[in-house]
Amino acid sequence: MTINKSVIYLFLASCIFSGLRLNAQENKSNITADPLVQEMLVLKSKMTESNELNERYKIQLFSGSTLEEANKIRDRFKQKYPKHPASIEYQTPNYKVWVGDFRDRLEAERIFIAIKEDFKSSFVFKPR
Structure with missing residues (x-):
């Protein structure tokens, strides 16, 4: 079963954007990320490595x-x-x-x- 790359990138982008929350407090901006974002980035890097080897x-x-x-x-x-x-x-x-x-x-x-x-x-x- 193959997954289209654009679907994966769209999923990653939606996870990243939904995982970031901007908290504005008295001229301060804090960015907090959902812990799943880090997991998704690790998964994406593994997929990229395996695809690079297969794309030779x-x-x-x-x-x-x-x-x-x-x-x-x-x-x-x-x-x-x-x-x-x-x-x-x-x-x-x-x-x-x-x-x-x-x-x-x-x-x-x-x-x-x-x-x-x-x-x-x-x-x-x-x-x-």
Whole structure:
């Protein structure tokens, strides 16, 4: 079951605004917050952290049935682009060479443009 982000943000905003009470007393303003506001902020930060991890993009360089070929592709990539991490993932029945852990699609596309000449079958994707 997925919850729409806008619904969560709307709920958090309503909790925050309903939890804040302004008490005006003789030119003094006191702001008191409902204790649930702190709990909601902690919950929101946990959700944001987990969403950031799930929203990452990768570039796939290779998909095939032999580990040897996957190793050759990964090693060739590491020689040409040592700054970017590359890994071999096994998803039955294929070995896949994946590059990076990019925060957004734009970041992944920048690297993809640089490597697409050397790795013709590569593409950007978001793993599940």
